[in-house]
Amino acid sequence: xxxxxxxxxxxxxxxxxxxxxxxxxxxxxxxxxxxxxxxxxxxxxxxxxxxxxxxxxxxxxxxxxxxxxxxxxxxxxxxxxxxxxxxxxxxxxxxxxxxxxxxxxxxxxxxxxxxxxxxxxxxxxxxxxxxxxxxxxxxxxxxxxxxxxxxxxxxxxxxxxxxxxxxxxxxxxxxxxxxxxxxxxxxxxxxxxxxxxxxxxxxxxxxxxxxxxxxxxxxxxxxxxxxxxxxxxxxxxxxxxxxxxxxxxxxxxxxx
Amino acid sequence: xxxxxxxxxxxxxxxxxxxxxxxxxxxxxxxxxxxxxxxxxxxxxxxxxxxxxxxxxxxxxxxxxxxxxxxxxxxxxxxxxxxxxxxxxxxxxxxxxxxxxxxxxxxxxxxxxxxxxxxxxxxxxxxxxxxxxxxxxxxxxxxxxxxxxxxxxxxxxxxxxxxxxxxxxxxxxxxxxxxxxxxxxxxxxxxxxxxxxxxxxxxxx
Numbered sequence: 001x002x003x004x005x006x007x008x009x010x011x012x013x014x015x016x017x018x019x020x021x022x023x024x025x026x027x028x029x030x031x032x033x034x035x036x037x038x039x040x041x042x043x044x045x046x047x048x049x050x051x052x053x054x055x056x057x058x059x060x061x062x063x064x065x066x067x068x069x070x071x072x073x074x075x076x077x078x079x080x081x082x083x084x085x086x087x088x089x090x091x092x093x094x095x096x097x098x099x100x101x102x103x104x105x106x107x108x109x110x111x112x113x114x115x116x117x118x119x120x121x122x123x124x125x126x127x128x129x130x131x132x133x134x135x136x137x138x139x140x141x142x143x144x145x146x147x148x149x150x151x152x153x154x155x156x157x158x159x160x161x162x163x164x165x166x167x168x169x170x171x172x173x174x175x176x177x178x179x180x181x182x183x184x185x186x187x188x189x190x191x192x193x194x195x196x197x198x199x200x201x202x203x204x205x206x207x208x209x210x211x212x213x214x215x216x217x218x219x220x221x222x223x224x225x226x227x228x229x230x231x232x233x234x235x236x237x238x239x240x241x242x243x244x245x246x247x248x249x250x251x252x253x254x255x256x
Numbered sequence: 257x258x259x260x261x262x263x264x265x266x267x268x269x270x271x272x273x274x275x276x277x278x279x280x281x282x283x284x285x286x287x288x289x290x291x292x293x294x295x296x297x298x299x300x301x302x303x304x305x306x307x308x309x310x311x312x313x314x315x316x317x318x319x320x321x322x323x324x325x326x327x328x329x330x331x332x333x334x335x336x337x338x339x340x341x342x343x344x345x346x347x348x349x350x351x352x353x354x355x356x357x358x359x360x361x362x363x364x365x366x367x368x369x370x371x372x373x374x375x376x377x378x379x380x381x382x383x384x385x386x387x388x389x390x391x392x393x394x395x396x397x398x399x400x401x402x403x404x405x406x407x408x409x410x411x412x413x414x415x416x417x418x419x420x421x422x423x424x425x426x427x428x429x430x431x432x433x434x435x436x437x438x439x440x441x442x443x444x445x446x447x448x449x450x451x452x453x454x455x456x457x458x459x460x461x
Contacts, residue, residue: 131371131372131419132418132420133419134418135375135377136369136413137414139383139414168381170381170382200382202383222420223419223420224418224419227418
């Protein structure tokens with residue numbers, strides 16, 4: 001049976017970012033004509049190339065070569081100085097091939113940032129709506145793992161851009177940011193106002209849900225139950241990782 | 257018991273306050289030199305206001321350093337003061353300021369974080385809270401007060417039940433947090449503060 005979505009639909013930041021780029025292109029067209037359009041549009045492709053290249057470097061997930069190549073070739077295709085380059089038709093042709101590959105990757109959810117999926121999965125078992133938000137982290141109790149397990153899971157989840165891990169001496173913190181770009185590309189160092197799940201060296205699992213993320217839910221879900229559920233979800237991920245079945249994690253995330 | 261503790265401390269505090277006056281040494285010297293002295297005589301001799309001299313003498317009398325006798329020399333009656341004690345010691349037992357027996361009934365308190373308390377908890381390293389920011393007032397008069405926490409206080413608050421959880425006893429939370437017995441009193445102190453600020457809710461409170 002399909003679960004009713006508990007999250008509000010809009011990620012305002014991404015919409016604003018996209019709209020900003022759209023208006024930049026339109027403005028360039030209006031002010032400078034088609035030459036301006038190509039300069040701005042081509043530059044945006046290089047910006048995306050750099051962004052995806054950083055993700056490639058940080059995750060070492062080779063599938064990111066597809067968007068990197070695609071955006072790079074689009075940049076070469078659209079930038080005016082290269083318009084008369086003898087290889088220009090090849091740039092365009094090959095970039096189209098990468099576009100199809102990229103569409104396939106997106107449809108098959110091989111590249112899919114999981115912020116919404118995680119929050120949605122955490123909310124599924126929570127039926128009560130009595131609010132109770134607090135900034136405090138929630139101790140969800142002990143789990144059976146070693147630091148090595150937690151580190152392994154963090155590497156796996158980082159590769160698939162599920163979380164951004166912070167490795168501290170006493171725990172492994174898996175941050176679930178709304179905007180992964182801030183961590184992957186802009187090297188944000190703090191997770192003070194983010195949702196996270198922490199695997200402590202002591203064997204305990206701690207969860208904190210940020211107010212901003214809690215506000216994304218349509219209803220004021222009972223907060224401790226939500227924290228327990230998020231902790232339980234990651235304990236399950238850890239168990240699958242330990243059992244040598246990490247692909248189940250992505251299947252679960254893709255199931256929402 | 258409480259009144260007795262306060263009075264012991266208050267007595268010492270008042271005496272210390274009198275000894276801190278600029279004129280205290282000269283005044284006490286007069287009391288040593290004179291067999292007895294009135295407020296007006298002392299005021300004239302030291303060049304201070306008679307009310308100041310009167311308050312000082314009465315303060316010493318209340319503290320048990322002086323005694324007084326009524327005198328009437330053809331005019332209306334007044335008091336003459338003389339030393340009762342020639343050695344002054346300020347001494348009190350600091351342990352009297354806190355009653356450790358109160359601990360036993362506080363251990364049975366059932367508490368949790370209050371819903372929408374508005375407090376901000378700053379997280380510390382390793383399953384503890386390092387500080388709590390509490391807000392008083394509203395609008396422009398809103399004020400923030402930060403309570404920096406000790407290690408034990410931080411661990412206790414980390415394990416404090418969430419607003420939607422069942423209330424738990426102080427004892428149970430302490431056990432979960434692994435609070436040592438010698439820390440319990442400082443934990444109780446911050447819990448009492450946070451109850452009074454409306455951050456922690458106590459059953460029946």
